[in-house]
Amino acid sequence: MLTQVAAAQIHGESITEAATGTTQILTILHTNDIHGHIEADATVSDGATIGAARYKSIINSYEAKGNVLVFDAGDATHGTNFATLSDGENIISLMNDLGIDGFVPGNHDFNYGFTQLKKLQSLAAFPVLAANVTEDAAGTDPFTSNKIFDMGTYQVGVFGLATPETKTKSNPLNTTGVTFTDVVATANAQVAALKAAGADVIIMLSHLGEDAASPINTFTVTSQVAGIDLIIDGHSHTVLPAGRQEGSTMIVSAGEYMQNIGHVEITVDTTAQDVTGITANLITFEGSQAYAADPAVAAKITALDAGNNAVLSVVVGKTATELDGLRQNVRTGETNLGNLITDAMIAESGADVALTNGGGIRASITAGDITMGQVLTVLPFGNLLTVIRVTGQDIINALTFGVSDYPNSAGKFPHVAGMTYQIVLNASGNKVANVLIAGVPIDPAKTYKLATNDFMAVGGDGYTMFAGKEQVSLDGSLADILAAYITKLSAPTGALTYVKENRVAVVLAAPTAVPTVTTPAAADIVQTGEYDGYTMQIGIALVLTAAALVFIVEKSKKVSSRK
Numbered sequence: 001m002l003t004q005v006a007a008a009q010i011h012g013e014s015i016t017e018a019a020t021g022t023t024q025i026l027t028i029l030h031t032n033d034i035h036g037h038i039e040a041d042a043t044v045s046d047g048a049t050i051g052a053a054r055y056k057s058i059i060n061s062y063e064a065k066g067n068v069l070v071f072d073a074g075d076a077t078h079g080t081n082f083a084t085l086s087d088g089e090n091i092i093s094l095m096n097d098l099g100i101d102g103f104v105p106g107n108h109d110f111n112y113g114f115t116q117l118k119k120l121q122s123l124a125a126f127p128v129l130a131a132n133v134t135e136d137a138a139g140t141d142p143f144t145s146n147k148i149f150d151m152g153t154y155q156v157g158v159f160g161l162a163t164p165e166t167k168t169k170s171n172p173l174n175t176t177g178v179t180f181t182d183v184v185a186t187a188n189a190q191v192a193a194l195k196a197a198g199a200d201v202i203i204m205l206s207h208l209g210e211d212a213a214s215p216i217n218t219f220t221v222t223s224q225v226a227g228i229d230l231i232i233d234g235h236s237h238t239v240l241p242a243g244r245q246e247g248s249t250m251i252v253s254a255g256e257y258m259q260n261i262g263h264v265e266i267t268v269d270t271t272a273q274d275v276t277g278i279t280a281n282l283i284t285f286e287g288s289q290a291y292a293a294d295p296a297v298a299a300k301i302t303a304l305d306a307g308n309n310a311v312l313s314v315v316v317g318k319t320a321t322e323l324d325g326l327r328q329n330v331r332t333g334e335t336n337l338g339n340l341i342t343d344a345m346i347a348e349s350g351a352d353v354a355l356t357n358g359g360g361i362r363a364s365i366t367a368g369d370i371t372m373g374q375v376l377t378v379l380p381f382g383n384l385l386t387v388i389r390v391t392g393q394d395i396i397n398a399l400t401f402g403v404s405d406y407p408n409s410a411g412k413f414p415h416v417a418g419m420t421y422q423i424v425l426n427a428s429g430n431k432v433a434n435v436l437i438a439g440v441p442i443d444p445a446k447t448y449k450l451a452t453n454d455f456m457a458v459g460g461d462g463y464t465m466f467a468g469k470e471q472v473s474l475d476g477s478l479a480d481i482l483a484a485y486i487t488k489l490s491a492p493t494g495a496l497t498y499v500k501e502n503r504v505a506v507v508l509a510a511p512t513a514v515p516t517v518t519t520p521a522a523a524d525i526v527q528t529g530e531y532d533g534y535t536m537q538i539g540i541a542l543v544l545t546a547a548a549l550v551f552i553v554e555k556s557k558k559v560s561s562r563k
């Protein structure tokens with residue numbers, strides 16, 4: 001694997017140096033944030049994934065030409081059914097087949113718990129590198145701090161840095177008894193140690209990322225640590241088509257999901273024992289198509305899929321009624337499936353209220369047996385249940401934002417449990433009214449524990465009012481929690497029955513705007529109820545119901561005519 005490159009293969013200015021026999025080229029291939037996307041998928045138009053089988057052929061091709069080291073910068077083992085059904089072990093197995101030379105654990109690699117991460121390390125044929133992680137009870141480093149690769153005429157020193165954000169960006173229970181030491185002090189010590197040990201090239205393999213919102217990121221290191229030639233980074237899913245030069249350090253990052261393979265060439269002067277040049281680029285999905293899929297890796301993925309299918313076919317419960325996850329319905333109103341999911345979130349977490357986005361509910365479940373595969377099809381994103389502490393005003397702001405496109409379809413549409421609310425239709429901007437929590441009017445100044453998904457909890461889908469809130473807990477996967485809740489509800493009678501129950505009602509802003517209509521057929525689309533504290537009489541409610549339908553139809557027409 002570590003064969004020396006022939007001088008004739010070195011291009012440009014290096015040729016004269018090569019003639020002296022002192023210049024070598026080291027190729028680095030790298031990935032980051034693949035989040036379990038190790039299967040090729042050309043069907044995703046804005047993010048086709050290369051997959052491990054083709055990546056294996058790319059690695060083989062470069063290794064046939066010269067020295068190659070292959071690294072992954074973390075968040076590899078969690079995020080797809082393929083990964084999570086084996087607690088990440090399928091991913092490690094395939095990384096072994098790829099011949100990975102080093103891996104830094106990302107925050108999501110802690111998602112299966114610290115014990116499982118150490119098991120994954122024991123299954124890996126490559127070092128798991130993290131110099132800044134210590135295990136308090138053992139008083140030792142659970143991972144490998146660094147490794148020196150002997151390339152014959154020069155040495156490559158690689159050290160790992162994990163993100164201290166793992167403490168909050170994985171379930172805090174997963175890092176109980178684990179300490180993340182200061183990244184700057186650790187990096188300085190690692191550079192010194194590797195140089196003292198004879199390393200001519202210094203590489204930092206990190207899961208720190210470039211996000212300004214991360215208090216400790218890659219730039220924390222580049223601004224305070226000298227002597228690092230190359231940083232192979234992950235965590236922020238950043239795509240750097242030609243790397244990013246920060247002083248004398250080159251940073252590379254290949255995006256996410258194995259949509260690209262990072263490719264770096266390092267020119268090493270073996271006489272001066274120094275790096276004289278680094279270039280970086282990405283092998284894109286299109287570029288990867290020049291390589292055939294490796295048959296052995298492809299066959300292994302097919303076999304692992306077959307094993308997964310055995311798990312996906314397990315029956316977790318039964319429903320007497322269809323559970324409505326139809327796209328058009330979950331993005332425009334309450335459905336029984338939205339209620340079931342949010343109820344499961346409260347039952348698991350004990351939060352006061354739950355709120356999740358309709359766009360995260362991806363399919364219906366027909367009446368009859370429910371398999372784990374169906375549950376994972378409804379909730380395919382691997383999202384985690386998250387509880388944050390918010391004010392009543394935050395909840396009102398969130399609901400107001402969530403219904404702002406109503407009656408038009410929007411992924412942000414809020415499904416709720418533990419509370420009810422009304423959408424007040426208003427041409428100049430919908431509002432919400434009569435937000436009741438456990439039947440009591442919401443107090444804007446009071447704090448509540450709100451269960452949501454980990455995506456929305458950090459401001460996803462536009463819910464920026466949730467970003468930066470105190471995290472009360474980060475629980476398991478929503479799919480697992482829903483499956484367990486279905487099992488529990490199915491047990492007493494053999495099948496659960498779930499209904500819409502008017503958690504979300506629609507009213508008009510001004511009764512004076514009511515036109516004369518005679519079609520009262522909207523009862524199951526629009527529910528009316530109390531508005532601003534007074535109870536409407538049945539007759540008025542029926543008229544408003546019909547009027548709301550007309551309003552919806554008219555507004556929909558206007559919008560669709562603009563498209």
Ligand SMILES: [Zn+2]
Binds near residue numbers: 107
């Ligand atoms: Zn990460």
